[in-house]
Amino acid sequence: MSVDRAPGLSVRLKLTLSYAGFLMLAGTLVLAAGLVFYLYFMPDGWLDTTGNFWINRSVLLRAFAPFMAWVLAFLLIFGLLGGWLLAGRMLAPLTRITEATRTAADGSLSHRIRLPGRRDEFRELADVFDTMLARLEAHVAEQQRFAANASHELRTPLAIIQTLLDVARNDPDRDTGELLALLHAVNTRAINLTEALLVLSRADQRSFAREEVDLSLLAEEATETLLPLAEKHGITLETSGDMASAFGSPALLLQLTTNLVHNAIVHNLPEQGIVWVTTSAHPESAVLTVENTGEKLTPHAVSTLVEPFQRGTQRIRTDHAGVGLGLAIVKSITRAHAGTLTLTPRPAGGLCVTVRLPTQ
Numbered sequence: 001m002s003v004d005r006a007p008g009l010s011v012r013l014k015l016t017l018s019y020a021g022f023l024m025l026a027g028t029l030v031l032a033a034g035l036v037f038y039l040y041f042m043p044d045g046w047l048d049t050t051g052n053f054w055i056n057r058s059v060l061l062r063a064f065a066p067f068m069a070w071v072l073a074f075l076l077i078f079g080l081l082g083g084w085l086l087a088g089r090m091l092a093p094l095t096r097i098t099e100a101t102r103t104a105a106d107g108s109l110s111h112r113i114r115l116p117g118r119r120d121e122f123r124e125l126a127d128v129f130d131t132m133l134a135r136l137e138a139h140v141a142e143q144q145r146f147a148a149n150a151s152h153e154l155r156t157p158l159a160i161i162q163t164l165l166d167v168a169r170n171d172p173d174r175d176t177g178e179l180l181a182l183l184h185a186v187n188t189r190a191i192n193l194t195e196a197l198l199v200l201s202r203a204d205q206r207s208f209a210r211e212e213v214d215l216s217l218l219a220e221e222a223t224e225t226l227l228p229l230a231e232k233h234g235i236t237l238e239t240s241g242d243m244a245s246a247f248g249s250p251a252l253l254l255q256l257t258t259n260l261v262h263n264a265i266v267h268n269l270p271e272q273g274i275v276w277v278t279t280s281a282h283p284e285s286a287v288l289t290v291e292n293t294g295e296k297l298t299p300h301a302v303s304t305l306v307e308p309f310q311r312g313t314q315r316i317r318t319d320h321a322g323v324g325l326g327l328a329i330v331k332s333i334t335r336a337h338a339g340t341l342t343l344t345p346r347p348a349g350g351l352c353v354t355v356r357l358p359t360q
Contacts, residue, residue, distance in 0.1 A: 011094075012087045019083030020076060027075040031068050035061075093122035097129060109137035145307075157190040197325070208249040208336075215244040215253070215288045215357070216279040222257040223277055226265060234271045237261070241279035244286035246357035248337040253357075256333045257288065259326040260353055264292035267351065285339075285356045294350035302343045302351065306331040330355070 009017075093115055103111045112133065115126035161183060168179050223230075223237045230237050246253070257277075264275040276291040306327045327343075330353075334341040339357040346352050 012084070012091055015087035015090070016080060016083035019086065020079030023075050023079035023083075024072060027072055031071060035064055035068070093126065097122070097126055100126075100129065100133075104133060104136075109133055109140060154190065154193060157186045157193070160186045161190075193325070208252060210247045210249065212245050213248055213250050213253050215246060215257070215286050216241055218250075218254050218257045219261075219277045219279055219288065221254060222261045225258065226261050229262075230265050230275065233265065233268075233273075235265050235268055235273045235275060237265075237275050237277065239277045241277075242281055244279040244281040244288070245359060246286040246337070246339075247360055248357065252333045252336070256330050256355065257290075259330050260288075260290040260355070263326045263353075264290050264351070268292050268294050269349075281359075283359075285358055288355045288357075289352065291346065291352045292350045293346075293348070296349045297345040297351060299345060302345050305343060305351075306341070327353075 096113055096115060100111055100113045112130045113126040114130065115123045117123055164179055164183055164186070168174060168176070219239055219241070223239050227237060229235075261275065261277060265273075268275070273293045275293075276289075278289045278291075280287045280289075331341050334355055334357070337357050339355060342354040342356075344352045344354070
């Protein structure tokens with residue numbers, strides 16, 4: 001939103017007038033001090049060799065006044081010209097920063113100032129602005145990519161529902177039980193996706209109250225909730241660790257823990273897989289670690305898992321495939337709690353996810 005302001009003097013002109021005014025003031029004080037010095041120590045008149053007075057204070061004043069006027073006029077011109085040049089030189093970096101800001105305001109976030117020279121206030125401001133632009137550009141690109149993926153993911157179940165309805169309308173004699181089952185499954189997927197998007201939006205906005213939360217209790221609750229799923233697919237859940245207190249939203253942190261455990265169950269070996277959930281307390285942080293067996297992963301593949309709608313290629317639990325937002329939600333919740341999320345491929349196969357949250 002642009003602000004309607006009345007026109008005023010430029011900063012360069014203000015600095016020029018300030019320089020010239022200060023120079024005039026300093027010159028006036030110096031000349032006045034010299035004049036006062038001479039007038040104070042000068043007798044009322046000086047005698048020449050014949051005994052006649054040839055100079056006195058009034059003569060000195062009449063002689064000094066035009067000299068002082070010429071000096072002040074010179075200082076005024078010199079101060080204006082010099083101040084204008086100095087102000088222009090000093091404000092040149094600010095001009096580049098202003099142009100870059102105007103370019104960014106027009107929608108171009110790829111422009112960078114890259115102000116050369118040694119560090120000072122202007123260059124520090126330019127560096128901070130470049131960093132802000134880089135983060136903003138990455139955030140906008142991520143949001144655009146997320147919006148495109150979300151639109152695609154939501155479009156798919158809606159298109160399937162439309163197809164099923166067209167089939168039911170064109171074939172009234174078709175068994176409605178099968179169509180209703182398909183409609184229920186597709187509608188459930190759309191609801192799950194919408195709920196996941198709402199959780200992700202809530203975490204991104206950080207609109208939640210904070211309180212002390214024990215991660216070890218959340219780990220136990222998440223594993224108990226997902227124990228039937230693990231037993232169904234032959235996955236062993238092992239929970240251990242100490243009490244680890246962090247400050248945040250209990251609901252969101254439970255969502256984070258549940259997503260990690262669910263992801264570890266879904267991405268695991270076809271049989272005899274293991275998931276380890278551990279918690280630990282440190283002086284300034286609480287740590288939650290979830291490891292699982294599974295196929296070997298490359299560092300590049302691991303780095304893409306936290307992107308929205310990225311699904312692992314080795315997923316074997318297709319009946320609980322989710323909506324591709326599990327680790328993206330974990331990343332967003334961790335970031336909203338000022339924590340750090342680390343994903344590391346295990347040498348023997350599988351994934352190790354570490355969430356480190358501040359204790360206050």
